[in-house]
Amino acid sequence: MARATTPRRKAFNTALAWAVGLVIFFPILWIVVLSFKTEGDAIRPPLEVLFDAAWTVESYGVVQERSNYVKHFSNSVIIALGSTVLGLLVAVPAAWSMAFVPSRRTKDILMWMLSTKMLPAVGVLYPIYLIFIKLGLLDTRTGLVIVLMLINLPIIVWMLYTYFREIPGEILEAARMDGAGLREEILYVLTPMAVPGIASTLLLNVILAWNEAFWTLNLTAANAGPLTAFIASYSSPEGLFYAKLSAASTMAIAPILILGWFSQRQLVRGLTFGAVK
Template sequence: MARKVTTRRKAVVTVLAWLVGLAIFFPILWIVILSFKSEGDAIKTPFEVIFSSWTFESYATVQERSNYFRHFLNSVVISLGSTVIGLVIAIPAAWAMAFVPGRRTKDVLMWMLSTKMLPPVGVLVPIYLIFRNLGLLDTRLGLVIVLTLINLPIIVWMLYTYFKEIPGEILEAARMDGASLKNELIHVLTPMAVPGIASTLLLNIILAWNEAFWTLNLTAAKAAPLTAFIASYSSPEGLFYAKLSAASTMAIAPILIMGWFSQKQLVRGLTFGAVK
């Protein structure tokens, strides 16, 4: 950038940007702080909260009372499971569409995207009934299936935009040198595709982890992931701010960290390549 920026201006912008940034981030910071306080202290005024003593007791209580780890594990299984299965189905499809495009490839892509536009509530009743009849209600398997299907279009699209960027000439060169389809796939394509696959994986885990329509409607006590477990705090008994904070902190921390790593991919994945 050739434009000159005065230090004074930069200082003003710095102060302003930090204030706005901290204000937006504050609720997250606040629950982290409250999670290390006792229930009695957590409802006090902000000054009293800050200067009260710190404790880990809420974390222990949450685990003890509700078997938090089970719900955490449910979240891991459901988000990871649906993402991996989604990738297994989507990688060949996206590969074929990117490297062997046919006349109707574009239509297929657009159609896949259109399934994503379907409001979930429009198929709530049938899915609920199908699940009830097949015994899939409140099972991890059921949620893995649904989340795989709702995120499949995003996975295919993201992979497609990444694969599209791999120059076709490289594949042709490999073919000229006599590489078989299998060798082409393993030695040429895979190494170049890994970064794209990794970002797709990351973004999809985030989306599946935070999904809160199907997870709330299709689970009860047994298979409930963290989204549904945390929702049980909407009708609590007694003081619960510190416990809610501890449960929330643990629920968002892993995804927050993954999210920060995937900022760039987020734009691409969620806009279906419309903004890069």
């Protein structure tokens, strides 16, 4: 029997949740506030910034004049979506094999794949950099799509494997008895049943690829630089221009924040898929 929650306890939990949410969201809020201030006001004490400093869009105008935001934005979209779609094309058959044709080594393979995420990225930067130079992939969107797909592939496989394991194997056996081949089984039976899980996997990996900074800063220059490189261009040896850096950061994170806001229901549904029997 569920334990009743008192009004005082419910109020405390609500206040605590709002406090934690505010702490997590405050850095983003402060970046947005600073983006509407001048460089002189941006370095003033916080209370003066909020109540005494004038609001202006000057920093956004300077950022638009100095940088090609549309180019960086399109690079981010192509790289994030391309790496995610390519990862799904590889991960769906792999997760299907592990979920429905298991072997004694399945758990070991999954753990090995996950362990690759624990490797410091800088440990493989040099060989990947040399490979990119040899293949002509340096500062190209194709190269970044491949790299981001590979570094996020373990997460995609793990998530899809978890969702596929919740689908009864008898359904796939019935499809085979009706004459469905492997291709039809994956495309017309398995994939539609796992749409919530696949959608949440897609959304999560788009966010991971969009926010990736290490590889995008080290493997790109002027041509294929996404929005992470766009933000980094406002950190110079002469010092940090807080207002302009905040404006560039706001312009970079706004699209993914909007995407996350409108897709949060689908993301939560997918992440909890199969959690309740």
